[in-house]
Amino acid sequence: MTTSWKVRRNVLATSGVALAFLVLLYWTDLTGGYFAALDDAGTNKNCFCELEGSINDCSCDVDTVDHFNNMKVYPRLQSLLVKNFFRFYKVNLKQECPFWPDDSRCAIRFCQVENCEEQAIPDGIKDSGEHRDRSSSYKYTKEAQVERSCSDAEDFNSALGFLDTSISDQAHKEFELWAKHDEAEEDFCIVDDQDVGAQYVDLLLNPERYTGYKGDSAHRIWKSIYLENCFGDSKETSNEFSSYMPHRDLHNVCLEQRAFYRIISGLHSSINIHLCSKYLLSETKDFLDPQGIWGPNVMEFKQRFSPETTGGAGPHWLRNLYFIYLVELRALAKAAPYLRREEYYTGIEEEDEEVKLAMHDMLSVIESFQSHFNENALFSSGIASIKFKNDYKEKFRNISRIMDCVGCDKCKLWGKLQTQGLGTALKILYSEKLNFATESGIWDQPQIETDPIFRLSRTEIVALFNAFGRLSTSIYEMENFRRVLR
Numbered sequence: 001m002t003t004s005w006k007v008r009r010n011v012l013a014t015s016g017v018a019l020a021f022l023v024l025l026y027w028t029d030l031t032g033g034y035f036a037a038l039d040d041a042g043t044n045k046n047c048f049c050e051l052e053g054s055i056n057d058c059s060c061d062v063d064t065v066d067h068f069n070n071m072k073v074y075p076r077l078q079s080l081l082v083k084n085f086f087r088f089y090k091v092n093l094k095q096e097c098p099f100w101p102d103d104s105r106c107a108i109r110f111c112q113v114e115n116c117e118e119q120a121i122p123d124g125i126k127d128s129g130e131h132r133d134r135s136s137s138y139k140y141t142k143e144a145q146v147e148r149s150c151s152d153a154e155d156f157n158s159a160l161g162f163l164d165t166s167i168s169d170q171a172h173k174e175f176e177l178w179a180k181h182d183e184a185e186e187d188f189c190i191v192d193d194q195d196v197g198a199q200y201v202d203l204l205l206n207p208e209r210y211t212g213y214k215g216d217s218a219h220r221i222w223k224s225i226y227l228e229n230c231f232g233d234s235k236e237t238s239n240e241f242s243s244y245m246p247h248r249d250l251h252n253v254c255l256e257q258r259a260f261y262r263i264i265s266g267l268h269s270s271i272n273i274h275l276c277s278k279y280l281l282s283e284t285k286d287f288l289d290p291q292g293i294w295g296p297n298v299m300e301f302k303q304r305f306s307p308e309t310t311g312g313a314g315p316h317w318l319r320n321l322y323f324i325y326l327v328e329l330r331a332l333a334k335a336a337p338y339l340r341r342e343e344y345y346t347g348i349e350e351e352d353e354e355v356k357l358a359m360h361d362m363l364s365v366i367e368s369f370q371s372h373f374n375e376n377a378l379f380s381s382g383i384a385s386i387k388f389k390n391d392y393k394e395k396f397r398n399i400s401r402i403m404d405c406v407g408c409d410k411c412k413l414w415g416k417l418q419t420q421g422l423g424t425a426l427k428i429l430y431s432e433k434l435n436f437a438t439e440s441g442i443w444d445q446p447q448i449e450t451d452p453i454f455r456l457s458r459t460e461i462v463a464l465f466n467a468f469g470r471l472s473t474s475i476y477e478m479e480n481f482r483r484v485l486r
């Protein structure tokens with residue numbers, strides 16, 4: 001690049017940032033009085049996103065989460081999620097929608113997912129495969145990468161060691177299916193990284209941001225997802241979209257149903273906050289800036305969340321973001337002893353060591369949080385709750401199927417990842433196997449020799465942390481919107 005090009009590029013980049021800043025200032029000015037909402041005391045001091053007080057159904061408040069996330073969790077996640085172990089996610093984006101014909105395509109080019117180059121993926125991730133077989137928890141260890149030599153077995157007496165293996169191949173296949181079925185029993189979502197169509201995606205090349213996906217297709221997805229919240233009392237005859245979003249009736253439904261709705265609504269808020277904070281401000285056709293200018297769009301945020309434009313519901317939706325954040329935070333704390341034992345192996349020695357250290361630090365911070373969500377409050381009412389828990393699983397699995405119907409590849413990628421991360425969090429929170437392994441002190445042993453029973457695949461771990469990273473970023477971005485709107 002010549003010097004004059006560099007100068008021109010710098011000028012353009014600076015003008016891009018300046019434009020984004022001006023848009024911010026413009027809207028701050030315009031909305032100064034409009035945004036200010038009355039607080040409980042009747043004073044005109046807060047913007048609608050200046051949430052205060054209890055998050056409901058949890059023992060902590062918004063301020064505590066803001067401080068903990070923005071100061072401690074967010075910066076750590078930012079440096080962790082760019083590491084090779086976390087940036088490559090294996091997913092099947094070609095799975096057909098099982099519910100209706102795919103009738104939509106995203107209107108703008110920013111919907112496309114950029115494929116990653118085969119050589120960019122570290123060998124340690126590629127070669128080890130992603131099978132969820134019984135040895136999967138050790139597959140990312142260094143030892144698992146070293147092939148066993150046949151000569152290791154030279155002094156082995158084959159006659160004495162003879163084992164009657166006269167079990168048919170068919171029976172072996174069935175055993176495998178049973179094992180897979182037993183393992184999947186605890187799953188809250190469908191993991192498709194073993195599908196023929198699954199491929200690695202570099203998440204850093206495909207940031208979650210505004211794509212222009214909207215209208216009937218997007219609404220049908222959200223509506224179908226909220227419909228999964230109907231436990232028994234089906235409202236399927238209603239054509240009213242709003243009837244699936246009972247924010248006004250929340251106190252009339254049981255805790256489990258309320259939690260389900262709040263989790264989905266929190267995810268919905270998070271996705272919409274991202275598209276507001278990484279909005280396409282200007283689609284410049286300049287070949288020096290082919291990606292356009294991206295930045296926060298305060299007007300879009302206001303339109304989506306202010307009480308005036310949402311019938312008073314917007315601030316509740318934002319509060320639900322904190323709820324889902326606390327659910328995933330608690331899952332990470334619960335799985336911390338297990339996650340500390342993972343190798344995070346990619347084959348790049350120096351980086352693997354760094355990731356392990358960063359992970360230990362991150363998990364200690366997460367464990368130190370004082371007001372964790374109490375997962376035992378859910379599914380605690382005897383036999384009925386067992387059925388409820390199974391219904392929950394089935395409904396979350398359905399949500400992962402619905403994600404295959406999203407008509408914009410980039411939205412589908414992040415939708416699937418976040419659903420899988422959420423499913424992994426719920427699996428951790430309600431896994432009998434994890435409880436059993438933890439209670440038997442297995443994670444404290446210097447060497448784990450027996451089958452630990454509970455395990456997560458690499459794909460589940462990548463989804464779990466990236467999904468939590470999305471929620472953490474949303475809470476951080478809210479702080480930025482708040483600053484502008486004050």
Ligand SMILES: Cc1cc2nc3c(=O)[nH]c(=O)nc-3n(C[C@H](O)[C@H](O)[C@H](O)COP(=O)(O)OP(=O)(O)OC[C@H]3O[C@@H](n4cnc5c(N)ncnc54)[C@H](O)[C@@H]3O)c2cc1C
Nearest residue numbers: 209210211212213214218221222265268269275317411415
């Ligand atoms: C899985 C998925 C992923 C997506 N990812 C992206 C993306 O990466 N980039 C992008 O630009 N677009 C994305 N979209 C589209 C985006 O979420 C919106 O659907 C779209 O921008 C249209 O917005 P809307 O204003 O019509 O309301 P929508 O967000 O479509 O919401 C529909 C209705 O739901 C209610 N509602 C809105 N928010 C909440 C909430 N938090 N809780 C409860 N109810 C609520 C309101 O009544 C609203 O009218 C995605 C959509 C889906 C389904």
